[in-house]
Amino acid sequence: MSTNAPNPVPGDEESTSNFPFVGWLRDVAPYIHSFREKTFVIAFAGELVKEIGLENLIEDIAMLHAMGMRIVLVHGIRPQIEEQLKLRKIKSKFGTSALNTYRITDAAALECVKEAAGELRLDIEAAFSRGLPNTPMAGSRISVISGNFITAMPVGVVDGVDYVHTGLVRKVDSTSITLSLDSNKIVLLSPLGFSPTGQAFNLAYEDVAASTAAALKADKLIFLSPYGGLRDVDGELITELSLPQLQDYMTEHKDIESGLKGLLNISGKAVRSGVSRVHFLPCNQDGALLEELFTHDGIGMMLASSDIENLREANQDDVGGILQLTMPLEEEGILAARGQDVIERDIQRFSVIEHDRVLFGCAALFPFPNGVGELACLAVDADVQGSGDGERLLKRIEMRAKQENIKKLFVLTTRTEHWFLKRGFKRATVDDLPEERKQIYNWDRKSMVLTKDL
The missing domain is CATH 3.40.1160.10 (Acetylglutamate kinase-like)
Structure with a gap:
């Protein structure tokens, strides 16, 4: 996953567990700086x-x-x-x-x-x-x-x-x-x-x-x-x-x-x-x-105003833009590899955000049985990280999930665990994944599993 969040600091979550106000202050610091x-x-x-x-x-x-x-x-x-x-x-x-x-x-x-x-x-x-x-x-x-x-x-x-x-x-x-x-x-x-x-x-x-x-x-x-x-x-x-x-x-x-x-x-x-x-x-x-x-x-x-940005569902014309966003992150190992054929096949599952008709972010939602869905392929262009596009895409996916009667989201990530934790996700294990997703879990990537109740 690539978002507008900084890389997690090892042990940070545990170190603040006894002092909730410290975690709260760290959470609000970006807003204070922005405002x-x-x-x-x-x-x-x-x-x-x-x-x-x-x-x-x-x-x-x-x-x-x-x-x-x-x-x-x-x-x-x-x-x-x-x-x-x-x-x-x-x-x-x-x-x-x-x-x-x-x-x-x-x-x-x-x-x-x-x-x-x-x-x-x-x-x-x-x-x-x-x-x-x-x-x-x-x-x-x-x-x-x-x-x-x-x-x-x-x-x-x-x-x-x-x-x-x-x-x-x-x-x-x-x-x-x-x-x-x-x-x-x-x-x-x-x-x-x-x-x-x-x-x-x-x-x-x-x-x-x-x-x-x-x-x-x-x-x-x-x-x-x-x-x-x-x-x-x-x-x-x-x-x-x-x-x-x-x-x-x-x-x-x-x-x-x-x-x-x-x-x-x-x-x-x-x-x-x-x-x-x-x-x-x-x-x-x-x-x-x-x-x-x-x-x-x-x-x-x-x-x-909608003049600044347009947050919408993706179509086949967006495949090229999504590839431009995801390929560099796949090469770094941040995102799991997805080829053009896979994105074309699953394009209806993607939401995108564009500025002046140029794609700057994408995310996908994949449903599983029993009211469970996967948030996948959340990527934001490096030039606009920090602008809130990652959060807007997350909200869009949550809205789509509710419309599809999905009660719980899960996400697999290797680098941005704390970004999701600050937005309501909780740590989970591979055993908590739906059986269909568990069978194709990539043990070589060792992605962390996070879940959020909607």
């Missing part, structure tokens, strides 16, 4: 404050900042606005357009919006100021910058409904935000914008976050929202989507709740504007942000 100096726009719904509180989220974001990540934090205030309206005995009013549902923000409602935004912003700034001993924020010195970074325009009158002080993002002062990030500040944005004439407008926090991420060409836009993720035909949570896949899904599923539909639409625009990845996480699960960023499988759904 350093990257720009993340993190947006959370006001419901998060009600569900799990601010404290842990702020500590997690402070940790990301300490690791060198450039953070723009955007907060929502919908339940907080409702509280203020109830206190003043004002009824909520909404209008629905073809694309979204907007609050009708008259003068009285605008005062409630300002009150809710100001109170929550102060709570967030206070949380970042905590530096008590024996807490995750101990010794932290974090400066938070807020300001009039967002220029807004009114929604106006739509279908005969005047939305008054409800607005849309017109422009983001990306220059000032970038200067603040360059100065090692966290930028905090509330869902309020201002017109050139000095009027204040109530904005959707999703609009603020997506527009800011697009203006900054952020590496990640992360939403912690109350909406459940998208499900496939089997009811399983979809973990990755390309823009074309998202468009197809939304065309086929007309019953997506309006709030989630609006979030997906605005996220699609952000990706088309240059945002590398959009992540959708539950706002009611403590630690979701860290789990998504620092574990292989993550916890939510990710949206990305």
Whole structure:
């Protein structure tokens, strides 16, 4: 097997067995290195404050900042606005357009919006100021910058409904935000914008976050929202989507709740504007942000453009490209030898990943009786190792395996045992292989056997 993993260090797994945090730190180190100096726009719904509180989220974001990540934090205030309206005995009013549902923000409602935004912003700034001993924020010195970074325009009158002080993002002062990030500040944005004439407008926090991420060409836009993720035909949570896949899904599923539909639409625009990845996480699960960023499988759904890469099933036209990937590795003894005839025969078992119509990786799935499958021929071009192609191919094979009702994967490898161990595989023996595979096991190669339950 050839992946984007380093060669294993003999005895490493055993040496950390009594100190789990050491293994964990080694597992997350590549992510920390990859994310350093990257720009993340993190947006959370006001419901998060009600569900799990601010404290842990702020500590997690402070940790990301300490690791060198450039953070723009955007907060929502919908339940907080409702509280203020109830206190003043004002009824909520909404209008629905073809694309979204907007609050009708008259003068009285605008005062409630300002009150809710100001109170929550102060709570967030206070949380970042905590530096008590024996807490995750101990010794932290974090400066938070807020300001009039967002220029807004009114929604106006739509279908005969005047939305008054409800607005849309017109422009983001990306220059000032970038200067603040360059100065090692966290930028905090509330869902309020201002017109050139000095009027204040109530904005959707999703609009603020997506527009800011697009203006900054952020590496990640992360939403912690109350909406459940998208499900496939089997009811399983979809973990990755390309823009074309998202468009197809939304065309086929007309019953997506309006709030989630609006979030997906605005996220699609952000990706088309240059945002590398959009992540959708539950706002009611403590630690979701860290789990998504620092574990292989993550916890939510990710949206990305398909222009950069294409992960698909192989066809006969790919045989030559697969041979170019596998032959050098076969010569080194990393992969078991497979001739052109064998690859042509088994081409329907392969998945490939291509960049600009050039193959950069491949993997194959071979089914065996009793719900067992073999992951084979996982290879990634040396020029792109470290880019995550190996992980994406692994996820693709796992998805195919589930579709074929395969419950357990096994892999034979001579050099990259620890790469698979870090991705959920466990050590096994030749005796654990299906009988058909055991009979053709190559004892001269002495490949290690690893298994993973799906």
